[in-house]
Amino acid sequence: MTEPPVSPGRPAIRLPPQFAARAREVLDGTVAPVAPRDAATVMLLRPAVRAGGGMEVYMLRRRSSMAFAPGAYVFPGGSVDAADGDEDVAWAGPDAAEWARLLDAPPALARALVCAAVRETFEESGVLLAGPDRATMLPRTGDEGWEADRRALLAGSLSLGGLLRRRELVLRSDLLRPWARWITPVTEERRFDTRFFAAALPSGQHARDVSGEADETAWLKPGEALAAAGRREIALWPPTAVTLGELRDCGHVPAALAARRRITALIPEVLLADGAAWLTVPAGVEYPL
DSSP states (O other), X not given: OOOOSSOTTSOEEEOOTHHHHHHHHHHTTSSOOOOOEEEEEEEEEEEOOSTTXXXXXXXXXXXXXXXXXXXXXXXXXXXXXXXXGOTTSOEESSOHHHHHHHHTSOHHHHHHHHHHHHHHHHHXXXXXXXXSBTTBOOXXXXXXXXXXXXXXXXXXXXXXXXXXXXXXXXXXXXXXEEXXXXXOOTTOSSOEEEEEEEEEOOTTOOOOSOOTTEEEEEEEOHHHHHHHHHTTSSBOOHHHHHHHHHHHHHOSHHHHHHOOOOOOEEOOEEEEETTXXXXXXXXXXXXXX
């Protein structure tokens, strides 16, 4: 069996054969790497409702027809779009300058990332991190009017700023916690520079199976999701697995939201050995599978 070309203790995952040709072309300079797109993803958390306590995180299984990460279990999220840069979005919580410091990003990008995180969470779960003022949370979003707004956001006929203005709401950036930054390896055809956020499920709101990109949704305990991946019952990409391991170690929602996180760019590397392509976890990152 081919051994991964990395030092002991640094995990590596053997990739399917179709990835090897693309990796070789990029690594030898035949094909230029694709520039990553800015993206945001949100780990929506709640106390576990089943026996044993702890917490659960909301996850979606991407349809097998999707071009990126088909069949993988992921958190709600997606690319930043142009409307996420709207500076007129009603806002509560840390301002763009503070988010820039937390995310290690320019203020305009930091603001757009927070807006993308809130928008994508609403689009893919029906949960909206907003309220009528900086001290109040929106209690519910499940009626037909909210569903029409969600579909309009997905279609691009309504922006997050437009939705908040019409509903007289403010984006509650204080409900988000910065968690991590992962960048897709240079050998991938579709690359994302993704900031991970954590947020508690607001009281009174309910996540719903509404994403057209997913064919299944579930609230999962982080440890149980990792155990299922270890049994090959579900598929997890390395950033998702690492993040689940970090959540598992926190144990409870308050501990996760109180965690002090240092945001640095983590970029898995793809290496070649005897015709096989290996995805390596960044040095210093604990891989739980």
